[in-house]
Amino acid sequence: MAPRFTLAIEELQALLGDRLQTAAGVRQHHAQDESFHAPAEPDAVAFVRSTSEVSEVVRICRRHHMPVVPFGTGTAMEGGVNATQGGLSVDMSLMNKILSVSAQDMDCTVQAGVTRKQLNDHLRDQGIFFPIDPGADASLGGMAATRASGTNAVRYGTMREAVLGLTVVMADGRIVKTASRARKSAAGYDLTRLFVGSEGTLGVICEITLRLHPVPEAISAAVCAFDSLEGAVNSVIETIQMGVPMARIELLDSVAIDAVNRFSNTDYPALPHLFLEFHGTHAWVEEQAETVAALATENGGRNFQWTANTEERSALWQARHDLAYAARAMRDNAKIFSTDVCVPISRLAECILATADDIKTMPIPMPIVGHVGDGNFHVVPALDTSNAAEVAAVEAFHHRLIERALQMGGTCTGEHGIGQGKKDYLEAELPAGVEVMKQIKQALDPESLMNPGKVITL
Amino acid sequence: MAPRFTLAIEELQALLGDRLQTAAGVRQHHAQDESFHAPAEPDAVAFVRSTSEVSEVVRICRRHHMPVVPFGTGTAMEGGVNATQGGLSVDMSLMNKILSVSAQDMDCTVQAGVTRKQLNDHLRDQGIFFPIDPGADASLGGMAATRASGTNAVRYGTMREAVLGLTVVMADGRIVKTASRARKSAAGYDLTRLFVGSEGTLGVICEITLRLHPVPEAISAAVCAFDSLEGAVNSVIETIQMGVPMARIELLDSVAIDAVNRFSNTDYPALPHLFLEFHGTHAWVEEQAETVAALATENGGRNFQWTANTEERSALWQARHDLAYAARAMRDNAKIFSTDVCVPISRLAECILATADDIKTMPIPMPIVGHVGDGNFHVVPALDTSNAAEVAAVEAFHHRLIERALQMGGTCTGEHGIGQGKKDYLEAELPAGVEVMKQIKQALDPESLMNPGKVITL
Known part of the structure; x- marks a missing residue:
């Protein structure tokens, strides 16, 4: 590919010196996030230091019609940082004050x-x-x-x-x-x-x-295994409806628990689990935990165990936070294809159970984890992107999952964003809304240089 | 004034029948909210019944370049419903399902x-x-x-x-x-x-x-008088910083208490007060109330009294909610000129005390009431709008108050909105932001027919 934006890059180099990079390694590093979306390299990377510098950089890019793609840590899930139309990746890592x-x-x-x-x-x-x-x-x-x-x-x-x-x-x-x-x-x-x-x-x-x-006076965490996914989800719904102000209430199905056990050297039983956390005063945290333990037990929860020990608690949540990496580690050279639907909580059990049934038809293991207090859950298959049949099967699954969520009044993304991959689903979810979004985009970025091709297509 | 928008009004009448009104009384009723802003009559009033009807009404107005001013209950504080450029008042009261x-x-x-x-x-x-x-x-x-x-x-x-x-x-x-x-x-x-x-x-x-x-399992309310405004405000700040999840924490200065006593037949001592409410389980509400009572006592609070009695509690909050009417009732034929600044809570005591000093220079009584847990407070003078000197003095006070709040990192409006009266202050608060707002307004309403002249001036 012939060099592009050479005049812009010269101007940027004059402004930034060696904080403007065009080396292949640097461009490759800024070509993708943690999703399965195809990498797409920027033409250059700017390591900016201040807001006023970003302003100057953007002015140069605009004069030369060069796309501007902000880059944080590259850890997102929808390909938002991939420079699909080339241009300048604006790396914010030096703006760390x-x-x-x-x-x-x-x-x-x-x-x-x-x-x-x-x-x-x-x-x-x-x-x-x-x-x-x-x-x-x-x-x-x-x-x-x-x-x-x-x-x-x-x-x-x-x-x-x-x-x-x-x-x-x-x-x-x-x-x-x-x-x-x-x-x-x-x-x-x-x-x-x-x-x-x-x-x-x-x-x-x-x-x-x-x-x-x-920081709350008291924090305690709890873990509870359930015989069924349904029992776990119903415990969550009842807890929220009781008005217990849960700090965390996370679902992991048995496949997710298996991934966590292998990656984090834990030994949870191979059953659906809730991971929970309570914040408040000492007396109030105890009261919350007792209420939730009772609800869990009524819904088939076993061995509701809680701890106020900081180390045990940290280990628990580190294991939960590492879930995407644990899922990826289930297979060699795999990439994560994370789904992200969110539905009204009255439909959550139905949506998760239908999805669990759907997963039974799939060729690869697909853990379910969820921020279920919000109605948001992820299916996190580790994908062999070189296997076209597998990719097609997972994409078809994803399509069915989103249709299911939208039919239940939900959204195609609870927290990951639209990025490259969900633009059509955004149109399905909010057809008239997308037209308003386009009007706003055109008013504020008439040349479509700011992360072009993401969220909406003009 | 010659009839305007006659063609539009004919089309609207064909659509709505007698739910399109041009009678003087109806137009007068839709000319103002509860603020001191000058009334401004619409040319007609549409009593709409459905979203699709609103859509048809707006299409007719657009064809005829007739302004559209939505009207709810007419109880706002910044003249947002006043039809300053005439046009159609769209009364939503029949859309009450x-x-x-x-x-x-x-x-x-x-x-x-x-x-x-x-x-x-x-x-x-x-x-x-x-x-x-x-x-x-x-x-x-x-x-x-x-x-x-x-x-x-x-x-x-x-x-x-x-x-x-x-x-x-x-x-x-x-x-x-x-x-x-x-x-x-x-x-x-x-x-x-x-x-x-x-x-x-x-x-x-x-x-x-x-x-x-x-609905929480338990609700209790409390009232506490303070020797000084400062003690009351500091109690609030310490309560919020302790993380006590107050449901309500309202400040009334001694002038406001006097207005409440007269209007609501209460007999609170003529001192600054906090009105409070706690929501939660029985045990937890008690724990919260004890924590706050201790903080209040340390700050010069006297007779911290709390009640779980529903009637007493309702009477307390009705008195608080009627404050604007109580303030207006302090004088004959008065209109409320409500200020609405909100500052970071670290500056709240300073801002309220400087404002209380400023009030001492004013020719009329000016109660202070506030949603102080948010840093938001109102000064609520009852204004004789026929007295030009008084209006000028209050406007100058308002200007000083907003400058004080903006200098402290606050906003000119915590909850009332910009309406007609605060457009210049919005520009002072967010000068570059207002330009973006104008771009959005122009993109979505290029003819500026939707409540024209409010919030921003194109």
Whole structure:
């Protein structure tokens, strides 16, 4: 392929020096996330250091009609960072400063390259924490861009609720602050929420003000095995309806448990499990755990075991967070094809059980894991992408799963985003809505240079 | 004034029959909300019955370049329903059907004219409730349009968090569903949040899917008087930082208490007060109340009194909700000029105390009340709008208050919206953001027919 965007790259090099890279290895590293989507290399990679630098970079790209693809940690699941139309990958990893923390206000402002674990390490001694936890140690910019969530969302919400305000560089290089630091505001259109989940297609998220939470006085975790998936799911539904403010309530089916046991050297029985966590005062955590233990027992739960031991608890959640890697390790050279539907909780048991039946027809093992308190679950097959029949079978399964979820009033993606792979499903889910999204995209990025080809097709 | 939009009105009459009104009394009734802003009559009023009818109405208006101004209950505070450019007031009061309730999913879908009390009456026996409670019995469409909140927001969030999805009629008559019924979604741009708070300027909100909450096992309320405003505010800050999940924590200064005593026949001592509410299990509510009582006592609180009696509790909150009417009743023929700043909670004491000092220079009594757990408070003078000097003094005070809040990282409006009166302040708060809002407005309503002149000036 002949070099492209050579004039833009010259200008970018003049601005950034050796922080503008075109070496093959660097471009390859920025060609893909952790999904099965085909890698697509950018023409160059910019390692930016500040919001004003991002603004200058975007202005140069716009003058030369060069696509701009923001890159955080490359740990997403829908191919959002793959440079499908080439252009410039804007690597945010050097923008890793925690700009301010206010323990009194329980908020902080960070550059987009700060990762969730980096932030929590920084907060460790201040009595506050940041709850949102996708499996990977993702960057907070990437998490905002994909409207990420994780295991704590049932209690603390997703990035939609966590982000108080953003500083964004628009397609024309303008720097826009989307909100004040107030907790609550009715000041005009909710630009913050417009950019959260826009996956880099409306602008580059450079700084993020985040809502933090007080570290609870007491935290305890619990594990409970169930004879049936149905019993586990019904326990979740009843718990939520009782108003127990679960901090975490995660489902793993027996295939997922098998993957976890192998990858994390655990020895859970080969049955569906709930992993749970309770946050509060000592007395209140105990009361919550007793309520849920009773509900679980009524639904066929066995050996409801809870622990306030920090190490045991950390090991439990590390095993859960490593699930995608555990699933991938089930086979050699496999890539994860993660599904991500979310349905109203009244339909959750039905949706999971129909999906479990469907999985029985599939040629490969497919673990089910879920943030079931939200109605969100993933089927996580480890795919041999060189096997066309297998890929076709999994894609057909995925299609059936999404149709099932949409018919139940659900969504094709609870937390991973649309990226490259779900644009048609987004149109099926919100046909009139997509037309409005296109109008917004055209108004804010008329040349379609910001992560082009993702989320919507103009 | 010569009749305008006569052709449009003829077409609307053909569609709606006597549900299209041009009588002076009806137009006057639709000329204003509860604010001090000058009334502005529409040319006609349409009493619509369905989303598809709204779509037809909007199409007719567009063909004839007739402004469209949605009207709920007319109880807002920033003149959003006043037809400042004439046109058609679209009265939603006949769209008052509760379309579905799912106790299992804890959600419901309503037409936009359903009011918050109507909804809660309907839910009364189902173990679930809708928490958002502005002072008036507002329509849920109007509440969504203004991103309303109220006394419960500190625990349950605002309309931003409460709305799961909307059905909106766009400026060209298209009917758009903004989201699925899933609790959590990463499916494209967050259209729901874009319309929540758009104050009718991007489209007419016709149907709303709302998140509901389980009625807590136990509810108790408390009242506590303080020697100083500072002690009351510091109690609030410490309570929030302790992570006590207050359901309500409201501040009333001594002037507000005086207004309440007169209007609601209560006999609170003439001191700053906190009104509080706790939700949870019996044991947990007691634990919360003890924690807060201890914090209040340390900060000069006297006679922390709590009650689980439903009637006493209802009387307490009715008195609080009637505060705007109580303030207005302090003078004859007065109109409420409500301020609405919200600041980071670390600056709340400073902001309220500086504002209390400022009030001492004012010619009229000005109560302070606040949803202080969110950092949001109102100064609520009863204004004699025929007295130009008084109006000028209050406007100058308002200007100083907003400058103070913005300097502290706050917002000019926590929950009332921008409407007519705060457009300049919105530009001061988010100068680059307003430009993005204008781009969105132009893309979605190129002729600026949807509630023109509100929120932003094109």
